[in-house]
Amino acid sequence: MAGDVQFALLYRRLLAQHGAQHWWPAASRFEIIVGALLVQRTTWHNAAAAVEALRGADLLDPGALSVASEWQLGRLIKPAGFHSRKAPRLRALAAYIDGAGGVEGLDGLSTSELRDQLIALDGIGAETADAILLYAFERAVFIVDAYALRLFDRLSGSPASLKPGILRSTVVAQLPGSRDLNEFHALIVAHGKTICRRIPRCERCSVQGLCRTAADIDVGRHPYRKTHA
DNA sequence: CACCAGGGTGGTT
DNA sequence: AACCACCATGGT
Numbered sequence A: 001m002a003g004d005v006q007f008a009l010l011y012r013r014l015l016a017q018h019g020a021q022h023w024w025p026a027a028s029r030f031e032i033i034v035g036a037l038l039v040q041r042t043t044w045h046n047a048a049a050a051v052e053a054l055r056g057a058d059l060l061d062p063g064a065l066s067v068a069s070e071w072q073l074g075r076l077i078k079p080a081g082f083h084s085r086k087a088p089r090l091r092a093l094a095a096y097i098d099g100a101g102g103v104e105g106l107d108g109l110s111t112s113e114l115r116d117q118l119i120a121l122d123g124i125g126a127e128t129a130d131a132i133l134l135y136a137f138e139r140a141v142f143i144v145d146a147y148a149l150r151l152f153d154r155l156s157g158s159p160a161s162l163k164p165g166i167l168r169s170t171v172v173a174q175l176p177g178s179r180d181l182n183e184f185h186a187l188i189v190a191h192g193k194t195i196c197r198r199i200p201r202c203e204r205c206s207v208q209g210l211c212r213t214a215a216d217i218d219v220g221r222h223p224y225r226k227t228h229a
Numbered sequence B: 001c002a003c004c005a006g007g008g009t010g011g012t013t
Numbered sequence C: 001a002a003c004c005a006c007c008a009t010g011g012t
Helices: A007-018 A029-038 A044-056 A062-066 A070-076 A083-099 A111-120 A126-135 A146-155 A164-174 A178-192
Strands: none
Touching: A007 A164, A007 A178, A029 A044, A029 A083, A029 A126, A044 A070, A062 A083, A070 A083, A111 A126, A126 A178, A146 A164, A146 A178, A164 A178
16 A cells, blocks of 8 residues: 555655745746646756746737747747647647636636546646646645655655555545645655655655665665765 | 656557 | 656756
């Protein structure tokens, strides 16, 4: 079972260790959605630059964005990378929202309905859909990303139980509020940046008071020690 | 030059 | 439902 990790406790430790992250930095719900697509496989720094470029062109609006040329979009969002793919996907996403009468037009949908509709769009998978649900619609969902899987894997004694489907339900059951889930995911990302992806166990992979610490770390066995000297 | 970033898709088990 | 290989770019 995934009960190996107590998510509510982990959440409190991460909060104490890193402080509130105040996600999602954006001026509107639509901007959050746009950012969620643009940040795929990129740093927030680069995605934010693309969002600002769109703002400068007055395109942070479903209607305007849905009729912008693919060429213009590609040029504007270039800093976010993968622009040849993201441009048409971004426009289709804007068209979907515009067709619903704006972001508010989707508020009436149930979380699972909205999730299905988002995932049906090209370029939006489970992660981006959940990010949109959580940060633009304040729905109580847990985002299973690489950071979460890696962190949980290192905290849990039985990695085999850490499956996406199980986690999505288990974490929400232990931490039901969208407010906390918002902060939890942001903290996991923040913590993820401080740990290392290749060394199975290093001191920074730990969470204060909740995990294996320096005592059972055998850095010498690991072939890579790039991130930590 | 290598590696990474707030993944997605399509095809398999 | 989970896993896999492959894909696509800018930054450091």
